[in-house]
Amino acid sequence: MTENNGTIKLKEVTKNYPNGVAALKDISLTVQTGEFVYLVGQSGAGKSTLVKLLYRELVPTSGEITVNGFDLQHLREREVPKLRRTLGVVFQDFKLLPKMTVAENVGYALHVLGKNNDEIRSAVTQVLAEVGLEAQADHFPDELSGGQQQRIAIARAIVNSPQIVIADEPTGNLDPKTSAGIMTIFQRINDRGTTVIMATHNQQIVDELPHRVVEVVDGQIVRDEEGGQYTHELDNNA
Secondary structure, three states, rough: OOOOOOOOEEEEEEOOOOOOOEEEEEHHHHHOOOOOEEOOOOOOOHHHHHHHHHOOOOOOOOEEEEOEEEEEEHOOOOHHHHHOOOOEEEEEEOOOOOOOHHHHHHHHHHHOOOHHHHHHHHHHHHHHOOOOOOHHHOOOOHHHOHHHHHHHHHHHHHHOOOEEEEEEEOOOOOOOHHHHHHHHHHHHHHOOEEEEEEOOOOOOHHHHHEEEEEEEEEEEEEEEOOOOOOOOOOOOOO
C-alpha cells in the first residue's frame, strides 16, 4: 500500500471477457485529486467495466491501473479490502441490506473497521444529516422511496470520508427531480475536495451540472473535454 492521493491513472488498459467481447481497448486516462469526471456513453460502451476495474471487482487483461496510490496489477487479494476502504462506491441498484435500518446500513462499514459505537453513531448522524435523511434513521430500506434509498447508498459510501467516490449510473432508476437532488449531493461531496468519477448515460445531468466529460464508445475513449456536454442522443431515463 502506498500513500492515498485521490488520483486515478489507467495506462493502455484492455479488458477482454471470456466470451471474446473486448469491453475496453487500450485506454489511458488520468483523473487528478479533486476532479469531478463524467464517464459517459451508451449502454454497453464499456463504462461499467471501467468502473469495476477501479475498485478491483474486475482485473484488466493488460495495462496498468493505479487508484489512490494502489497498484492494482500487483495488489494481493488480501489487500483489496484496504483499497476499498479508501473508496466510496455508489451503485445504481443501491445494494442495501434489507434487514438493517438506515442507520445500520450506513454504519455497517464502520462496524467492520472496528470503530466503537460512539464513533459510529456520531459519523452516521452527521452523514445522514448531510443527505437529508436524519429523520429516517430507524426506518428500513423498503419503507423509503428510490431516491431516499439512493441517498442511503451515498451516505454509506461517504461515511468513512473516502478520497475518491465512484458512482455507477447513480440516477439510472430515478425521475428527473430526484436525480437533480442526488446530483446536488455529489456536487457537495466534490466541493470539499473529494474526487468523483461518475458513469452515466443521462444527458440532462451532464448538461445541467458541467464537469469534465470522458466519452466511451465501443470500449475506447473518443472524447475528453473539460466542461463538455454530451453530444449524442441518449436514453434519457434520468
